[in-house]
Amino acid sequence: MTSAMDITRAVNPPRAVFVNFPLGHQTGKPHQPVLQRQIVADAMRAFESIERPGTTVELPYIWDANDRGWEDSDYTEGFLPERPPKEDADAIEAERRARFAGGK
Amino acid sequence: MPVDYIPRTRELYKAYDHYRWVVNNDTPPWTPLKKPIAQCRVALMGSGGILYRDQPRFHREDTSYRLIPKSAVQADLEVWHFGYRTEDAASDHNCVFPLAAMRELEAAGTIGEFMDPAYSFMGGVYSSRKVREELAPRIADELQRAHADAFYLVPA
Numbered sequence: 001m002t003s004a005m006d007i008t009r010a011v012n013p014p015r016a017v018f019v020n021f022p023l024g025h026q027t028g029k030p031h032q033p034v035l036q037r038q039i040v041a042d043a044m045r046a047f048e049s050i051e052r053p054g055t056t057v058e059l060p061y062i063w064d065a066n067d068r069g070w071e072d073s074d075y076t077e078g079f080l081p082e083r084p085p086k087e088d089a090d091a092i093e094a095e096r097r098a099r100f101a102g103g104k
Numbered sequence: 105m106p107v108d109y110i111p112r113t114r115e116l117y118k119a120y121d122h123y124r125w126v127v128n129n130d131t132p133p134w135t136p137l138k139k140p141i142a143q144c145r146v147a148l149m150g151s152g153g154i155l156y157r158d159q160p161r162f163h164r165e166d167t168s169y170r171l172i173p174k175s176a177v178q179a180d181l182e183v184w185h186f187g188y189r190t191e192d193a194a195s196d197h198n199c200v201f202p203l204a205a206m207r208e209l210e211a212a213g214t215i216g217e218f219m220d221p222a223y224s225f226m227g228g229v230y231s232s233r234k235v236r237e238e239l240a241p242r243i244a245d246e247l248q249r250a251h252a253d254a255f256y257l258v259p260a
Contacts, residue, residue: 001258005106007113010125014132020106024152024188024260030196033204040205040256044215047141047254053134071105075112083186093161096182100157 001026001043008056016056017043021063022074035061117230126232137254143216144253148174149243151227152193152200152260153185162226167238169225174218176203187228188260200260219252227259 001017002008003026008016019026019039027043028036039059046057063070073079084092110125137144149169153162156172161184172181181197183190193200203222210218223243229235247255 001256003259004109006108006110007125010110010127012128012130012132014134018106022189023109024190024193025199026258026260027202027205028199030192030199033198033208036198036202037205037208040202041209041214043256044141044146044209047137047144047146053132071107074107075109075116077116079189080116081186081188081190089161096155097158 001039002056005056012054014053015046015050017046017059018056019059019061021061022070025063029063120230124232139253141215141254142213145217145219145251146206146215146254146256147219147223147247147250147252148202148206148256148258149223149225150201150258150260151225152188152197152258153183153190153226153228154193154197154201154224155182155184156180156224162228165229165231165234166226167229167234169223169239169243171221172201172203172224174203174207174220174222185226185228185260187226190260193260200258202258206256216253219250 001019003019003021003023005018008018021028028039039061042057042059050057083089154172155161155170156176157180159170162168178197181201183194183197198204201222201224206215206218206222209215223246225239229239
């Protein structure tokens with residue numbers, strides 16, 4: 001699966017399926033299970049349809065027909081989330097482990 | 105129009121002096137599908153930093169991966185990744201780790217089997233050598249031992 005055509009052309013994997021969505025949504029929009037399933041089903045079909053190494057299948061889905069602004073801002077300055085300091089990360093992890101302690 | 109991510113990545117990561125892009129000019133290695141996908145055992149791996157319950161988080165340059173039960177639901181999963189906007193994946197992991205869709209396609213007979221477990225790693229590894237020499241051989245070996253017919257890799 002890919003949403004970055006230029007990277008995929010450079011890396012040149014045997015088979016690829018492209019959807020023009022912002023990074024972080026390679027298998028669909030959140031809470032849209034029908035769309036997610038369509039994208040993944042298309043990818044499964046590509047295992048059969050791709051016959052030549054290096055082929056990329058382009059899917060027809062459009063993120064937002066009325067606003068393509070995401071294409072200008074995706075993965076630009078200020079895009080990356082800030083990595084928390086180690087103490088904060090440790091605390092988040094400790095909270096998560098406590099939450100699931102005992103296999104609940 | 106597809107976004108050109110290579111120049112944007114160079115800009116975002118300009119502090120990394122020796123950043124080199126992976127470029128493979130040879131014809132990619134090719135493994136033909138041996139049978140219809142409806143009869144194949146399909147493995148899922150995502151690079152979106154998905155964690156299951158109390159699994160340890162990923163660290164910088166982490167080439168380890170986690171085993172995620174294919175039955176996992178949203179409440180079981182967390183995202184730990186700082187290389188993409190994770191709000192939507194945190195709200196619905198299926199944006200980058202499509203467990204639900206894979207389960208449905210298995211139930212519908214579109215694929216033969218959705219292999220259990222699924223695999224998760226954190227794609228923010230800036231050494232392609234580490235991926236090539238550490239992560240990739242381990243997962244390839246694991247998939248061969250599990251008799252996978254097809255491998256579905258989802259980035260984030």
